[in-house]
Amino acid sequence: MSLEYNGVKSYGKNDFGIGNELEKAESIILNFDKNFHYTDINAILELNNIVLLYDTGIRLTVWKDSDYLKRKKTINLMIPVIGKFFSNIKEDNFLDYISKVSMIYIDDFWSLFVRFKVYERIDSSVFMSYLRMPGVCLYNILQYKKLVDYYDYSVAIALRESDEAARILVLTYLKKTSVRYYLPNSLKPTEFEKIFQNYIDSNQANPNVLELIAYAQSTGLCPISDKLRLNAIRRNSEMCEENKHDSVCSEFGICIGFKDQDELVKYDKNKTDLQIFYDVKWFEKFLDYPTIMNNFINVFEMVDRYCRCNLVSLKYKITPIDSIFTVNGINFYNKGTWFDSMTMTSNMQIQMYYQFLIAKNINIEDVFKWFFEHYLSEEFSVQGFFYNPSSPTTTYIEKCRNISSEMEGILKQFRMYVRDGEINRELFEMSSEHIIIKTVPSLIENKYAYASDGSFSDELFLLFSDQTLLSSIDRINTTYSTLYELLSNEEVFYSDFKSNQKVSIDWLIKQGDLEVNDNEIIKLVKPKIYILDDLYKHEVISIYKLNDYKRVIDPLIESGKLYVKDTLFTKPEIDYLNYELNKREFSNGLDLRNKYSHATYPRDVKKQQEDYTELIKIMIFIIIKINDEFCTKSNVI
Incomplete structure (x- = not known):
């Protein structure tokens, strides 16, 4: 597998670097020739990523509509070129092509491999040879059900032989992950106990994986016996004991007690400790x-x-x-x-x-x-x-x-x-x-309100998350964690934001969360922002205690963005x-x-x-x- 290829890569429409990737793709689009004979598989995979970038619908702000439509027309010509290249991958050249795929494009290769049904031209013995090559990552293959089903027996053998089998089972059945993995039918649940036990006994055992095994629910798809859980707990304890002298730990100490003092509650906090003392006279009285x-x-x-x-x-x-x-x-x-x-x-x-x-x-x-x-x-x-x-x-x-x-x-x-x-x-x-x-x-009645699935996710993320790029502008030196903090503490002009930031700012204005006054100053729209902030932090609104906000909350309920539950908790x-x-x-x-x-x-x-x-x-x-x-x-x- 080739480790380096500095090509265009699409990470989805929520990627903050999407503007840079669109700019990087410019020269390839403008110089594209549908009749060019491609021999480098990474160049083809790069074309596929350019197609994916344009599928997001995001544009550079410097483009006019005519510029975008011109580029989109070229993008449409790339798709048959990609298909033609993959139609030429056969049994005799498959191993050569796969060995040259850049690391950044390996997922794209398998996606197209399945999309164009290349697997129907590759015998299971050849695919088995690939699976046994050094450095092969089974995780990529297991994301494609059609691929796993087609090479069921070969993939099962590869899993039995792999040191990663237990981790793969954990990711498939025991751990929360955004990626879904598929296992071959030939690998039976009755085999899992042995795979897990071998992992527990191995030198590769990881405390996090052991904890997942120890506290997992046993199911028909992935049975886990009490004995296996106990073995995982014991192995984890042994590893902690073995490694305690090689670890550097930072502990946060908490001390709580009664004192004769003037304040009812007194906090004393330093870098490593928190002391909380309560006035004993109050409690005795x-x-x-x-x-x-x-x-x-x-x-x-x-x-x-x-x-x-x-x-x-x-x-x-x-x-x-x-x-x-x-x-x-x-x-x-x-x-x-x-x-x-x-x-x-x-x-x-x-x-x-x-x-x-x-x-x-x-x-x-x-x-x-x-x-x-x-x-x-x-x-x-x-x-x-x-x-x-x-x-x-x-x-x-x-x-x-x-x-x-x-x-x-x-x-x-x-x-x-x-x-x-x-x-x-x-x-x-x-x-x-x-x-x-x-x-x-x-x-x-009408006690709690919750956000309907996905109704506020983008708004809450852009306004209150510290993982966005909206809380920093060049004119203001003070560091803020979120856009909400920035706008709550500073006078910010629309022109302060860069073009890639304005895409999100414009969207928040359209949602009614922000507004621009006559002086081009960006303002938070209250009281809606108060409700969104409360929802973001607590995941629920106690609407029975917010009568002053009914004019904001009621329309959100009527539109289906919020739903109501009447429960004690x-x-x-x-x-x-x-x-x-x-x-x-x-x-x-x-x-x-x-x-x-x-x-x-x-x-x-x-x-x-x-x-x-x-x-x-x-x-x-x-x-x-x-x-x-x-x-x-x-x-x-």
């Missing part, structure tokens, strides 16, 4: 149950001002570095460093406050009982809720079992109240079904709770509810204590959400 619950909202900030959980994983918080170093399986809950640090912080807050209350002879679960059996009745005249707290002196195993059970019971009670307007104890006792978190309804909260409590949605879930109800809990008491802390945190969050429902409904009525 206010030991009443209402304030204890409010502390989780107002002091520990478990939810934001729109009652959305601050502990969930959010896409915009996952950095490019997280994407590189975080293992993200097909059924994994997608996490990053921000989520991990928030989890650590919240767990330390809960544990610290729990121990503080115990020292004051207050059991946090007694507070839960008060909320359901007294507060709801006294404040909202809501009868029938009940909660059975565990004793502070019982084991953590029993505490975890009890709170998991009571949590399920509370959600069932709330669901019954929403549906029937009351809690019928006899009817409740007849129900044995498990609660499905996403189906727990809301008392509030938001979609990010539902995902978070499923990650914490079960493995219904996420194979890397903590499975807190199931492992205690099925007696598969850890024997380590410290780990049991950590699990109980997580469960307390979830129960507190559920109470906050239910309280918000009744408060909102009461105000409406």
